[in-house]
Amino acid sequence: MEIGKLLKIRREQKKLTQQQVATKFHVTRQTVSRWENEKSYPNIDTLVELSFFFDFSLD
Template identity: 50%
Template sequence: MNIGNQISNIRKEQQLTQEEFGRLFHVTRQTVSNWENEKSYPDLQILVDMSNQFEISLDTLLKEDSKMVKAIDKERVLGTIKHEKSIIDFFTGAGTGIVASCLFSPDSTIRTVAIIVGLVMIGIGWYKKAKCDKKVFKYMEEHEEV
């Protein structure tokens, strides 16, 4: 049974309209309808709230809906990648800024040290990017649609 059917069954067993059900989880009637018709999925926190509210295990809610589990897994991976990308952007951007700003300053020991620090930061950014790309490609290979 898929998550949409599970939500519909729970709601009907509790004798709740879609609007009443939505109010419990601070979403609209349309959102509940989309869940039930599998046009979208509730986020993980709402699933936990449903589990607590109706005393149904998450395992029961999700067990047979591999599509939902894949969607949650994909969301988690994309969040991790987005976080890693912001770190990469920081290192490469800050390093580039440091190096570029040093190009217009007079020769000095401080300038040399700043250029080295900037280049190291760029190197860290590139290294992290290579690791992140490797993770993305591995994830894509593992989850490739046949």
């Protein structure tokens, strides 16, 4: 599965808004939107944090 789709699914499962995720990871809501739409990707450090927070593997 693509990272953007996975992020959106997990965010919705936790009933979080893009703004809440953005605040947690110190980015803008627009950045979260770009990640979910795969117009950009989180840097590796943020990606690792996201994988722990949303409980998914980076394999």
